[in-house]
Amino acid sequence: MSQYWSPIVSTLKPYVAGEQPRIQNLVKLNTNENPYGPSPKAVSAIQAAADDALRLYPDPSATALREAIAVRFGVQADQVFVGNGSDEVLAHTFQALLKHDEPLLYPDITYSFYPTYSRLYDIDVVEIPLDGGFRVRHADYDRPCGAIIIPNPNAPTGIGLALPDIEALVAAHPDVPVVVDEAYIDFGGETAAGLIGRYPNLLVIQTLSKSRSLAGMRVGFALGQRHLVDALERVKDSFNSYPLDRLAQVAATAAIEDAEWFETCRQKIIATRDRVSGELQAMGFDVLPSQANFVYAKHPALAGAEVYSALRAEGVLVRHWNKPRIADYLRISIGTDAECDRLLDVLKNLP
Numbered sequence: 534m535s536q537y538w539s540p541i542v543s544t545l546k547p548y549v550a551g552e553q554p555r556i557q558n559l560v561k562l563n564t565n566e567n568p569y570g571p572s573p574k575a576v577s578a579i580q581a582a583a584d585d586a587l588r589l590y591p592d593p594s595a596t597a598l599r600e601a602i603a604v605r606f607g608v609q610a611d612q613v614f615v616g617n618g619s620d621e622v623l624a625h626t627f628q629a630l631l632k633h634d635e636p637l638l639y640p641d642i643t644y645s646f647y648p649t650y651s652r653l654y655d656i657d658v659v660e661i662p663l664d665g666g667f668r669v670r671h672a673d674y675d676r677p678c679g680a681i682i683i684p685n686p687n688a689p690t691g692i693g694l695a696l697p698d699i700e701a702l703v704a705a706h707p708d709v710p711v712v713v714d715e716a717y718i719d720f721g722g723e724t725a726a727g728l729i730g731r732y733p734n735l736l737v738i739q740t741l742s743k744s745r746s747l748a749g750m751r752v753g754f755a756l757g758q759r760h761l762v763d764a765l766e767r768v769k770d771s772f773n774s775y776p777l778d779r780l781a782q783v784a785a786t787a788a789i790e791d792a793e794w795f796e797t798c799r800q801k802i803i804a805t806r807d808r809v810s811g812e813l814q815a816m817g818f819d820v821l822p823s824q825a826n827f828v829y830a831k832h833p834a835l836a837g838a839e840v841y842s843a844l845r846a847e848g849v850l851v852r853h854w855n856k857p858r859i860a861d862y863l864r865i866s867i868g869t870d871a872e873c874d875r876l877l878d879v880l881k882n883l884p
């Protein structure tokens with residue numbers, strides 16, 4: 534019955550999200566969630582809003598949230614765009630800022646939503662290979678293009694680019710949008726948010742799903758000069774002028790304002806990540822240097838699929854992609870210390 538489909542739909546390869554199994558007491562280290570839960574202030578804000586305000590439409594401009602984000606990042610509220618998860622912010626970015634016939638550049642290996650959006654919005658792409666150490670080399674992007682998108686740190690490798698390298702990339706391409714996807718920036722990277730005043734082509738995208746533990750709520754945002762945010766707003770208002778529900782707005786505002794909770798949780802995750810990386814290396818794993826809330830690691834002898842299955846059989850879920858060059862790597866999200874100990878125990882006992 535695909536005769537009823539638009540031609541693009543027939544060619545789509547939809548993004549496949551990590552498994553969200555219903556099995557209880559599984560150690561779930563497969564989708565980079567935060568093990569510590571959101572700020573208690575966010576939870577109280579949700580309860581209060583649920584009690585008395587759900588019959589009302591939410592603020593279509595999410596003013597309070599945008600102001601909280603602006604204060605946190607030292608920008609103006611009209612330089613902030615918010616959306617239903619950074620995936621939606623990215624989708625609007627692809628629609629609003631990318632050209633169809635000049636290639637979009639992004640790394641080959643990266644977040645697999647980029648190829649999906651490129652297909653959906655009919656955008657030409659050139660994938661720029663990572664170097665032998667799985668690193669993004671900013672100089673490799675010195676070529677004509679319509680736009681660039683780079684996750685910093687990259688996913689699923691976890692390797693970050695230093696801020697001067699990001700700035701060099703943005704400065705080298707003044708005529709095209711350069712989008713920096715900072716989903717994992719709070720676990721060891723340095724945000725490019727401070728550069729937006731100087732670069733009219735820079736858009737920085739972040740999420741509250743990881744360092745602020747609100748993945749279930751779906752909140753992401755972009756920071757950029759007014760003309761970029763204006764383009765995103767035009768697309769949003771042509772699509773759904775209420776992208777963020779009331780509960781998401783109050784929870785996200787409280788989470789952004791609770792600097793103490795944020796700092797405590799992210800420091801714990803960084804400490805556990807560094808411990809897990811060290812222990813995996815001691816077992817002979819090849820572990821990429823992560824600046825994210827996950828590690829990307831390869832067993833010294835066994836194939837990635839075998840290690841994945843052995844962990845799964847013991848109730849530990851990690852992420853594995855059966856793709857060339859990365860088929861032997863596993864992406865392991867950093868959980869609590871106890872969860873990571875469980876992972877390490879299973880790995881130590883592999884045949």
Ligand code: PMP
Nearest residue numbers: 618619620644688716740742753
């Ligand atoms: N960017 C990258 C690089 C990611 O890994 C993810 C998480 N899958 C996202 C964006 C989207 O996160 P969210 O939609 O939860 O904000």
